[in-house]
Amino acid sequence: MSDPSSPFHLAVALDGAGWHPAAWREADARPADLFGAAYWADLVAEAERASLDFVTIEDSLTLQSDEHFEPNDRTDRVRGRLDAILIAARIAPRTHRIGLVPTAIVTHTEPFHVSKSIATLDYVSTGRAGVRIQLSARPDVAAHFGRRELPHLSIDTIHNPAAQQQIGEYFAEAADYVEVLRRLWDSWEDGAEIRDIATGRFIDRDKLHYIDFEGRWFSVKGPSITPRPPQGQPIVAALGHGGASYELIAGSADVGFVTPHDAAQAADIVGEIGALQWAAGRSRDTVHIFGDVVVFLDHTPQAAQSRRRRLDGLAGAEYRSDADIFVGTPAQLADVLQEWHAAGLSGFRLRPAALPHDLVQITEGLVPELRRRGLFRTAYEADTLRGSLGLAHPTNRYATA
Amino acid sequence: MSKPTKQIHLAAHFPGVNNTTVWSDPAAGSHIEFSSFAQFAQTAERGKFDFLFLAEGLRLREQNGQIYDLDVVGRPDTFTVLAALAAVTERLGLTGTINSTFNEPYEVARQFASLDHLSGGRAAWNVVTSWDAFTGQNFRRGGFLAEDQRYERAKTFLRTTQELFDSWRGDEIAADKTAGVFLSDPYAGAFAHKDAHFDIHGRFNVPRSPQGRPVIFQAGDSNEGRDFAAAAADAIFSRHSTLAEGQAFYTDVKGRLARYGRHRDELLILPAATFVIGDTDAEAADIAHDVRLAQVSAQTAIKFLEQLWNRDLSDHDPDGPLPTVDPVVGENTISRGRASVRMFRDSIAIANDWRAKAEAENLTSRELIVEVTGRQSFIGSPQTVAATINDLVQADASDGFILVPHITPGGLDAFVDQVVPLLQERGVFRADYTGTTLRDHLGLSLPEPRRSAAADSSTGVAS
Numbered sequence: 001m002s003d004p005s006s007p008f009h010l011a012v013a014l015d016g017a018g019w020h021p022a023a024w025r026e027a028d029a030r031p032a033d034l035f036g037a038a039y040w041a042d043l044v045a046e047a048e049r050a051s052l053d054f055v056t057i058e059d060s061l062t063l064q065s066d067e068h069f070e071p072n073d074r075t076d077r078v079r080g081r082l083d084a085i086l087i088a089a090r091i092a093p094r095t096h097r098i099g100l101v102p103t104a105i106v107t108h109t110e111p112f113h114v115s116k117s118i119a120t121l122d123y124v125s126t127g128r129a130g131v132r133i134q135l136s137a138r139p140d141v142a143a144h145f146g147r148r149e150l151p152h153l154s155i156d157t158i159h160n161p162a163a164q165q166q167i168g169e170y171f172a173e174a175a176d177y178v179e180v181l182r183r184l185w186d187s188w189e190d191g192a193e194i195r196d197i198a199t200g201r202f203i204d205r206d207k208l209h210y211i212d213f214e215g216r217w218f219s220v221k222g223p224s225i226t227p228r229p230p231q232g233q234p235i236v237a238a239l240g241h242g243g244a245s246y247e248l249i250a251g252s253a254d255v256g257f258v259t260p261h262d263a264a265q266a267a268d269i270v271g272e273i274g275a276l277q278w279a280a281g282r283s284r285d286t287v288h289i290f291g292d293v294v295v296f297l298d299h300t301p302q303a304a305q306s307r308r309r310r311l312d313g314l315a316g317a318e319y320r321s322d323a324d325i326f327v328g329t330p331a332q333l334a335d336v337l338q339e340w341h342a343a344g345l346s347g348f349r350l351r352p353a354a355l356p357h358d359l360v361q362i363t364e365g366l367v368p369e370l371r372r373r374g375l376f377r378t379a380y381e382a383d384t385l386r387g388s389l390g391l392a393h394p395t396n397r398y399a400t401a
Numbered sequence: 402m403s404k405p406t407k408q409i410h411l412a413a414h415f416p417g418v419n420n421t422t423v424w425s426d427p428a429a430g431s432h433i434e435f436s437s438f439a440q441f442a443q444t445a446e447r448g449k450f451d452f453l454f455l456a457e458g459l460r461l462r463e464q465n466g467q468i469y470d471l472d473v474v475g476r477p478d479t480f481t482v483l484a485a486l487a488a489v490t491e492r493l494g495l496t497g498t499i500n501s502t503f504n505e506p507y508e509v510a511r512q513f514a515s516l517d518h519l520s521g522g523r524a525a526w527n528v529v530t531s532w533d534a535f536t537g538q539n540f541r542r543g544g545f546l547a548e549d550q551r552y553e554r555a556k557t558f559l560r561t562t563q564e565l566f567d568s569w570r571g572d573e574i575a576a577d578k579t580a581g582v583f584l585s586d587p588y589a590g591a592f593a594h595k596d597a598h599f600d601i602h603g604r605f606n607v608p609r610s611p612q613g614r615p616v617i618f619q620a621g622d623s624n625e626g627r628d629f630a631a632a633a634a635d636a637i638f639s640r641h642s643t644l645a646e647g648q649a650f651y652t653d654v655k656g657r658l659a660r661y662g663r664h665r666d667e668l669l670i671l672p673a674a675t676f677v678i679g680d681t682d683a684e685a686a687d688i689a690h691d692v693r694l695a696q697v698s699a700q701t702a703i704k705f706l707e708q709l710w711n712r713d714l715s716d717h718d719p720d721g722p723l724p725t726v727d728p729v730v731g732e733n734t735i736s737r738g739r740a741s742v743r744m745f746r747d748s749i750a751i752a753n754d755w756r757a758k759a760e761a762e763n764l765t766s767r768e769l770i771v772e773v774t775g776r777q778s779f780i781g782s783p784q785t786v787a788a789t790i791n792d793l794v795q796a797d798a799s800d801g802f803i804l805v806p807h808i809t810p811g812g813l814d815a816f817v818d819q820v821v822p823l824l825q826e827r828g829v830f831r832a833d834y835t836g837t838t839l840r841d842h843l844g845l846s847l848p849e850p851r852r853s854a855a856a857d858s859s860t861g862v863a864s
Contacts, residue, residue: 024576024583031576031583035608037487037519061507063590063604071604075584080574080608083515089484090519093435109508112459112539113478120477124435124485144507146601147542188475193433197425200700203475205468208461221538223468225458227433227475314581 007390008337008375009288009347010367011101012047012359014040015058016078019294019321021066022314023354024078030356035082037090043359044091047098050363051380053388054099056132056237056349059084061105062141069153071140076315085117085131092125099385101130101237107170108136108145111180112220119185122229127384130235133178133253135170164243171244176215178236178252183211185233186396187223209398231386232394239292240273241322250276254391255288259323263343266291270344286391288346291337292323296353297361301328311354323351330365338375409794409830410671410801410843411821412496413445414454416809418462418473421675421775423695423807430810432473438482439489441810448817449831451842452494452525453486454638454803455479459503460536462738464704465713469739471701473809480512487520494839496525496618501558502532502551503540506599509558510565513615514607522611522838527618527638530555535737552625557598559633563614567850568592571609613848616839631657634668635845638803642672642778647798669843674778674802678815682781689780692807693771702767705774708736709748709755719767723759728752778802786816787823794829 017024017031024031033039040057047055063079065072084102092100100121104114114131122129136142142150157163192207211222237255240246249256250273258273260266270289277287298304304327312318319325326333337348350366352358370376382388415438416422423429431437442453457479462469479497486495495516499509509526517524530551534544546554573589575582593602619630620638630637631654641650647670655665677692679685697705699719707714711729728748745751759769779786793799806812824830836842 022581025578025581027578029578031578032574035518035574037521060606061511063606073587075587076581077583079584079589080569080606082518082607083480083512086480086484086512086515086519089481090488093439093485093488108505110503110540113504116478117481120481120485123433123477124482126435140603144601144603145505146599147505193475195424200425200698201470202424202473203468203470205470208468208474218541219538219543220540221460223461225461225475226477 006346007377008341008370009053009290009389010370010376011054011056011099011290011347011349012052012362013056013058013292013349013351014043014355015351016064016081018354018358019351020311020315020319020353021077022311025314026311026354026357028357029354031078034078035080037087040087041091041094043355044095044098044100046356046359046363048095050367051377052098052363052367053347054101054128054130054235054385057084057087057100057102059103059105059134060141061108061136061144062138068155069138085114085121088129089121089124092121092128095125095128097128097380097383097388099128099130099235099388100125101132101235101385103132103134105134105136106174106177108141108147111177111218112184112224115181115184116224116226118181118234119224119226119229122231122234123226127230127386129229129231130237130255130385131181132237132239132257133174133248134239135174137167137170168244171248173217174238175248175252176213176217178248180211180213180218180220181236182233183213183397184220184222184224185228186398187211188228189396189399190228190232192227228396231384232396233386235385235389235391246273247276247280249273249289250287251280251282253287254285254389255290257290257292257349259292260340260345261324263339266340266345267343286389288389289344290347290349291340291345292349292351293333293337294319294321294323294325294351294353295333295358295362296325296327297330297333297358297365299329299365301332304328308353319353321351330361331369333366334369334373334375337370338373341375406829407794407800409790409824410669411448411450411830412452412454412494412671412801412803413441413450413813414456414673414803414805415441416473416806416812417456418458418476420472420696420701421805421807422473422809423692424473424809425695426808428808428811432809433475433477435482435485437810438477438486441813442486442490442493444810444813444817446490446493448813448821449834450493451801452496452523452839454496454527455483455498457498457500457529458738459500459531460539460738462736464707464736465715469704471698471704480516483524484516484519487516487523492523492834492837492842494523494525494616494842495520496527496616498527498529498620501528501530501555502546503536503542506558506561506565507601507605510562510605511607513562514566514610517610517612517615518607522840524610524612525616525618525636525839527620528555528559528634529620533738552621552629554598556629556633557596559617561594561596561599561601563851564592564594565605566609566614568605569607569609570850571613574608609850612838612840613850616843616845627654627657630654630668631663632661636669636671636843639670639672639799642674642793642799642802644793644796644798647672647793648796651797651799666844669800671801671803672799673805675775675805675807676779676786676816677777678781678783678786678819680782682785685781685785689777693776696775696807697767697771699767702770705770706766708733708739709745709751711735711748717766720765723752723756723766723769783819783823787820787827790820791824791827791829
């Protein structure tokens, strides 16, 4: 359990017009701008003004759906999105300190491509890249690739042994995927580029390494075509709700996003993942556990409640989430986060219900309140995302010296 | 009757991972830091160039069983660096080479559509193919493709991505807050495609981008490659930059267009070209010779010999005559991951030509390699280079050039500062951009979406 006085980290999860399905209908929403660079640049600039650790950008390899495991044909929700890694890259040169953590879907993509994409994001952001690993269990997504058949899962049968075994396999593939990303990032040692004119050598090839990964789902030879990125190892993050997802966080990630609903649950989750981390032989590594919270923030609790009710009315259903839903003032939210932080969470990934409204409530309301309490940095203290998260430049697994 | 004066198209190739790039020059900067890419792109945009061009490689090259260490090694991911360049440029087209063998259409289509949105309509795709198991060792599917199927896969890959781009017409995003209608068409993005290589269906998730589809480049030189370009490309990245070869290629490829129901203006021929600029032609020639020596170090000369001889020549004296043994014929086992060695179809004949030339001109091995590989396309004063380029374009040897500087990132400066103004004075190159998209710069029309039958079914699933 972390010390209540330990650094408090804060991230924002960006997705479309916000996490509430009717958010795009708010007066200040910009639904027609979702497919352009300026919208995303403005949001990330706002987050950077408040010295947040990082933003995440959601992604998927199909149209959004209200169903977990299949598509639907609703036209009253935001549909369509741009590639999250490319959004992050487009924003990187125009921001300076904030971390950029796009989502990569690992089930259908090539670890070799994603490894160099994130390494390149680290170059174009000079050390601010991360990647949020997400798997895809939907048969309709698999049909977009036509390379593998995935069994149909549903909410009703998700706890059956066969379904659980299948899900375990997706997570095992994700763990292999992260292993390949990390090996490829290390496949060039720092200083491999020597430009030795006397011998005519541009690189010292003894500092480049085959990764020789062989697994059930893919084998990758290496080395990467992209030299080791500025951070050495960009940040790997994953969202978990228990079971195999906690093993992925404990065994592979630097940051885990979890969904407790009170401080006691937060403490339990931190303990559970800590034990898995120890079992995975990573007890000396820092794994930050961030609480995910959907936020409706206004100057009064009544205003926040009525805004939520109004949005639910527009959507035609009460908004539900895997994460806790907070409705109230920034100061009230600060109380909750302070308590959960004391219970062991190192930070929070807030999911703004509506953009830009709830993001601005975070930057202009929550962050100043946390600063008044001495909980949150008043300015960036590091140039890199690893630095903001208190992580040292990692040693290279292949370096012999 | 004289034909109308053609406008020249110019592009800049970020220096690549071969010996054209002189990394040993004191002016040479980083090949991986973003600042180099940004400076290079901004120079090209200052010169009102049509686009920046990035090559791609998916496995580090090897020779004699070891990673090749004499040239620049290492490069960024194509899509990611182009998206970042979109932030530091406003009009410059962004052309990326992306392999159709070790990718899937859905991914590539959404990446190019995203890049086109994020750049305001400046994306282009140079479609390349590979089949070798050597590169395949980095990917899920391994080396799955037979050589003779690579163009077939590339063609169907491109056709499939075009169906994905066309699965959105461009008017589906209503975003009507009052009516609560975000999407005017519940089946936007529906697609279904089935052929020998791809059997996919579902919903594409990126709305139609500003250019409709990215501009398509093709770079292969074979008969199949030329047909592929004539059928499906908007531009060809060719290697024929001299008058006679350029005209022959130009006539051949433009002549193929009619077969595919296309007009001569719908395909641009843009050869790669290197250049050396001096105050005078004589000074440029001197510099060009020095650059050639820097490009072909003693060590590099031996590696070139090994690529043709297909055997270890590490003990050979680069300052002595060519090897007396003959090349090993058959599959090239000495060099892997390098396309150029496949052009050595008759290595013994080439070796005999080289021996004859070396003997006649009294050249050492290294001097011979300097002579027979990669002499610069344009060498001269700014006036000479401008006139040469214009003459070639007006004589239909090309529609312009993709310039490959030998210094990163400053190698474009002299061209932009000294040659571009001369072309502008002649009225053969734009004084400023007149459009915002790459299609505007290249004079290509906006494609109409062609929706497939599947898109109109209620399920979006192939029947």
